[in-house]
Amino acid sequence: MLEIDVTRRQGDFTLEIAFTAGSGVTALFGQSGSGKTSLINMVAGLSQPDRGRIAVDGKVLFDSGRGVNLPPESRRLGYVFQEHRLFPHLSVHDNLCFGMKRLPPAERRISVDHVVSVLGIGPLLDRRPTGLSGGEKQRVAIGRALLASPRILLMDEPLASLDGGRKNELLPFIAGLSRQFDIPIVYVSHSMEEVLRLADTLALIDAGRLAAIGSVEDLLSSPNYAALTGHGEAGSVIAATLTGEESAFGISTLAFPGGELKVSQIASPSGTLVRVRIHAQDVAIALAPPVGLSVRNQLSAVVRSVTPLDFYLVDVILDCGGCALWSRITAEAQSELSLRPGMSVTALIKSLTIARGDVADRPFGLVDTLPG
Amino acid sequence: MWFTLTPLEREALSLSLLVSGWAVVGSLPFGIFSAWVLARRDFPGKSLFDGLIHLPLVLPPVVVGYALLVLLGRKGVVGAWLYDWFGITLAFTWKGAAIASAVVAFPLMVRAIRLALEGVDRGLEQAARTLGCGPIRTFFSVTMPLAMPGVLAGVILAFARSLSEFGATITFVSNIPGETRTLPIALYALTQVPGSDEPALRLCIISVVVAFAALLASEILAHRMRVRMEG
Numbered sequence: 320m321l322e323i324d325v326t327r328r329q330g331d332f333t334l335e336i337a338f339t340a341g342s343g344v345t346a347l348f349g350q351s352g353s354g355k356t357s358l359i360n361m362v363a364g365l366s367q368p369d370r371g372r373i374a375v376d377g378k379v380l381f382d383s384g385r386g387v388n389l390p391p392e393s394r395r396l397g398y399v400f401q402e403h404r405l406f407p408h409l410s411v412h413d414n415l416c417f418g419m420k421r422l423p424p425a426e427r428r429i430s431v432d433h434v435v436s437v438l439g440i441g442p443l444l445d446r447r448p449t450g451l452s453g454g455e456k457q458r459v460a461i462g463r464a465l466l467a468s469p470r471i472l473l474m475d476e477p478l479a480s481l482d483g484g485r486k487n488e489l490l491p492f493i494a495g496l497s498r499q500f501d502i503p504i505v506y507v508s509h510s511m512e513e514v515l516r517l518a519d520t521l522a523l524i525d526a527g528r529l530a531a532i533g534s535v536e537d538l539l540s541s542p543n544y545a546a547l548t549g550h551g552e553a554g555s556v557i558a559a560t561l562t563g564e565e566s567a568f569g570i571s572t573l574a575f576p577g578g579e580l581k582v583s584q585i586a587s588p589s590g591t592l593v594r595v596r597i598h599a600q601d602v603a604i605a606l607a608p609p610v611g612l613s614v615r616n617q618l619s620a621v622v623r624s625v626t627p628l629d630f631y632l633v634d635v636i637l638d639c640g641g642c643a644l645w646s647r648i649t650a651e652a653q654s655e656l657s658l659r660p661g662m663s664v665t666a667l668i669k670s671l672t673i674a675r676g677d678v679a680d681r682p683f684g685l686v687d688t689l690p691g
Numbered sequence: 692m693w694f695t696l697t698p699l700e701r702e703a704l705s706l707s708l709l710v711s712g713w714a715v716v717g718s719l720p721f722g723i724f725s726a727w728v729l730a731r732r733d734f735p736g737k738s739l740f741d742g743l744i745h746l747p748l749v750l751p752p753v754v755v756g757y758a759l760l761v762l763l764g765r766k767g768v769v770g771a772w773l774y775d776w777f778g779i780t781l782a783f784t785w786k787g788a789a790i791a792s793a794v795v796a797f798p799l800m801v802r803a804i805r806l807a808l809e810g811v812d813r814g815l816e817q818a819a820r821t822l823g824c825g826p827i828r829t830f831f832s833v834t835m836p837l838a839m840p841g842v843l844a845g846v847i848l849a850f851a852r853s854l855s856e857f858g859a860t861i862t863f864v865s866n867i868p869g870e871t872r873t874l875p876i877a878l879y880a881l882t883q884v885p886g887s888d889e890p891a892l893r894l895c896i897i898s899v900v901v902a903f904a905a906l907l908a909s910e911i912l913a914h915r916m917r918v919r920m921e922g
Contacts, residue, residue: 365817391820398821404814407920408836417832418822449920467822 321345321471321505325361325371325381334358334527337371340471344497344504346514346535348548349524355507356401358524359473362505363398364391375470397464397472397502401479403456405448411459412444418467428468429500437499438462438492454485458492465500472496472504478513490516511548515539515556515594515679523547535594540643542626542634553599553634555645561591570615570670573678577640581615582673594679601672602646604635605665606656616668620644625658637666696897697890702869703877704897710785710873711853714792715800715846722797722845726804727830747859748798756862759791763863787864788871792853800849807841808834840913847909851902874898 324337334354347355360366362373364380367388373381375396380389397418405414415434419427435441438458448456457477464472477493478486494517497504508514514521514535521538523530530547531538538544540555557580559573564584573580573595580595587593608617620637627633633653637644644666648656658664696704725744729737747755763770764782773779781787811834819829835842857875864871866880878894881887 363821365820390825391817392823392825394821395823396821398818400814400818402814404812404818406815406819406833406837417819421823421828447920463822 320376321362321503322372322374323358323362325358325368325373327357327361327366327368327370329357332527336524336527336529338522338529338532340503340505340520340522342497342503343519344494344506344517345520345522346518347505347507347522347524348509348511348514351509353524354527355509355524356475359398359475359505359507362471363396363473364389364394378470395467395470397467397469399457399461399464399472399474399477401476403448403453403460405456405460405463407448409448410444411440411446411448411451414448414459415440415444415462415466417463422468426468427466429465431466433500434462434465437495452485453481454488457481457485457489461492461496465496465502469502472502473507474504475507476509478510493517511539512679515596536642539596540636540645542636542645553645553647554601555597555599555643557595557597557639557642557644559593559595561585561587561589561593563589575640575642577620577642577644578618579616580618580668580673581670582678583670585678595673596678597644597668597673599634599645599647601668602637602644603667604637604646604648604652604656604658605667606662608665609667612667613669614667615670616666618644618666618668620664620666622658622660622662622664624660625653627653637664639666699877699890700893700897703872703874703894704901706785706869706871707854707873707875707901710788710792711850711856713786713789714796714853714856715850717789718793718797718800718849719846722800722849723804723835723842725797726801726808726845729801730805730808744801745798747795752795752856752858753862755794756791756859759787759794759859759863763787763790781864783864783867783871785864785870788856788860788873789853791859791863792856793849795856795859796849796852799852800845803845803848804838804842807838807845810841811837840916843909843912843916847905851905854898854902854905874901 321340326333326335334357336358347358349355357366361368368381368383370383371381372379379387380394381387406417409417415431438461440455440458440462443451443455443459448459451459461477478489481489490513496502506517518535520532521535522532523538523544525547531544536556536558539548542553545553557575559575559580562572562574564571566584569584570581571585573582573593582595585593618639620639623636623638623643625633625635627650631650633648633650635646635648635658637646646666729741760782761767765771765774765780770781773781781790815833815837816829819833824832855875857879860871860873861876866872866876872880874894874897878891881891881894
C-alpha cells in the first residue's frame with residue numbers, strides 16, 4: 320500500500336496531493352502538466368517534496384518532519400518510464416538482470432524465466448536494445464523493473480510513445496501484471512482508454528491537486544467529474560461480465576449487479592470482465608415497464624438525483640442494482656414525468672447504441688474480482 | 692639503413708612513450724573527476740576552477756615549466772617537502788617530464804571527457820538509481836561505459852599532446868640523455884648541430900608515425916564501441 324501526502328512548489332505551480340493507493344492498478348489521470356509525473360518522481364525519490372510523507376507498506380520513504388529521505392536506490396520501487404530508458408551498452412538479458420543482480424538472492428521474488436515467458440521476450444535476450452521495436456523495448460523495460468522485485472511498480476505513460484498497434488499489443492501484458500506478479504501498480508496516464516482497460520482505482524489530478532479518487536466506474540459515471548475525465552460525451556461506466564452470446568442474432572449478454580445487458584457481439588470468451596460505457600443520451604426513462612418495444616435492455620432502477628443542466632436538458636442519475644446509470648433527457652420530458660429521487664422507473668437502452676468501442680476488455684480480469 | 696632505429700632514436704622514442712604513457716595514466720583519474728565536477732556539479736567558484744584547469748592551454752609552456760620548477764624543484768615549495776619526507780626528486784628526471792606533459796595535456800583530456808559526460812542521458816542514470824544502484828555504482832556501470840568513446844578520445848588527445856610536449860619539459864627537466872631527452876627535445880638538440888639534417892628528418896618521421904598510429908588506434912576503438920552499442 321502506498322501512502323502519500325506531499326507538497327512541492329515549482330515556480331508558480333504548487334503540487335499538493337494526499338491519497339492512499341492499495342492493491343491492483345491505481346491510475347493517476349489528468350491533463351499534461353497537472354503534476355502526475357512530478358508526483359511519481361517524488362515517490363521514486365528522483366525529486367524531493369518540500370514537505371510531507373511517503374510510505375509504502377508501512378516503510379517510510381520520505382518524511383520531512385522526521386528528516387527521512389531515502390535515496391532512490393533504497394526505496395525498492397520499480398519505475399517504467401515513458402521512454403524505455405534501456406541501457407544501450409548492455410544486451411537485453413543484462414538489462415533485465417541489472418536491478419536483480421544488486422538484490423540479495425533471498426529477496427528475489429520474481430524469476431527471470433517467469434518474466435521472460437509472460438512478456439514473450441525470449442528471442443530477444445541476446446540482442447541490444449537499439450535494434451528492438453518500440454513495443455519490444457517497453458516490454459524489456461517492464462521486465463527489468465519487475466525483476467528488481469519492487470514493492471510497487473510505477474509506470475509513467477508507458478504506452479504514450481507507441482503507435483496504436485503496439486499499444487494494443489502491450490495493453491494485455493500490463494493489465495495482467497498486477498495480478499500475475501502480485502504487485503500494486505501506480506499508472507500515470509492521460510488516455511481514458513488505458514484507464515478503462517487497466518485501472519481498478521482512478522485518481523483524478525487537476526492542476527497539482529487531487530480532484531477525486533475512487534473506483535473507475537464511480538468516477539466516470541458521475542457528472543461532477545465529466546470536465547476532468549474529458550471523456551467524450553456524458554455517460555456512465557459499468558463493470559460487467561460476459562455471460563453468453565446469441566450468435567444467430569449477433570448479440571452478446573453481459574451480467575452486472577443491476578441485471579443483464581444485451582450488446583452487439585463481443586469476440587472474447589464467456590467469463591471475461593469488461594467495462595461498458597453507456598452514453599447518457601442513449602438512456603431513456605419509462606415510469607412503468609413498457610410492452611411491445613424494440614428496445615432490448617429494460618432495467619429496473621431508482622432515481623438517485625435530478626439535476627437541470629440548462630433550460631433544455633436535465634441530467635438524471637439512476638441507481639441500477641448499486642451501479643450509477645446516467646440518463647440525459649429534455650426538460651420538457653422531465654416536466655411531464657416529474658422525476659424525483661426515490662422513484663422507481665425503468666431504464667431503456669438500445670443494444671445497438673452500445674458499440675464495440677464502448678466495451679473494454681480487461682483481459683486478465685477474473686469473474687471473482689467483480690466489484691459488488 | 693632507414694628502417695632500423697639507431698640507439699639514440701630508440702632511446703628517445705621509448706622515453707617519449709614512457710613519459711607520455713605515465714602522464715596519461717597518472718592524470719586520467721583526476722581528469723575524469725574534474726570533468727565530472729564540471730559537467731555535473733554547480734558550486735560557487737566553478738568558473739574559477741574551470742579557468743584554472745584550462746590555464747595550461749593558454750599559457751606559454753615555458754611558464755608552466757618554470758612554475759613547476761618553482762613548485763616541485765628540489766628547493767621548491769612542494770619539491771623540498773617531497774624530497775625531505777619521501778626522497779622523491781622530480782626536477783631533471785623522467786618523472787618530472789611526465790608531470791610536465793600531464794599538466795600541459797590536462798585541459799585537452801578534461802574537455803573531451805566533460806563533453807562525453809554531458810552527452811550521457813541523465814534519464815539512464817535515474818533508471819539505474821531506481822534499479823538499486825547507488826551514485827558511485829551508477830557512475831561506473833552506466834555513466835562511464837556510455838562516456839567511454841569520449842574518454843578514449845580524451846586519452847588519445849592527451850597522449851598525442853604529451854608526445855609533442857617540449858617547452859614545459861625542457862624548462863622543468865632540461866635535456867638529459869636517457870632521462871629526459873624525449874623525441875621533440877632530441878629533435879631540437881639535433882637542429883642545433885650543423886649538418887644533422889638527415890637524423891632530424893628521421894626523428895620527424897618517427898614522431899609523425901607514432902602520432903598517426905595513436906589517432907588510428909582511437910578511431911578503430913571508437914568504431915568498435917559504436918558497433919557494439921548498436922548491434
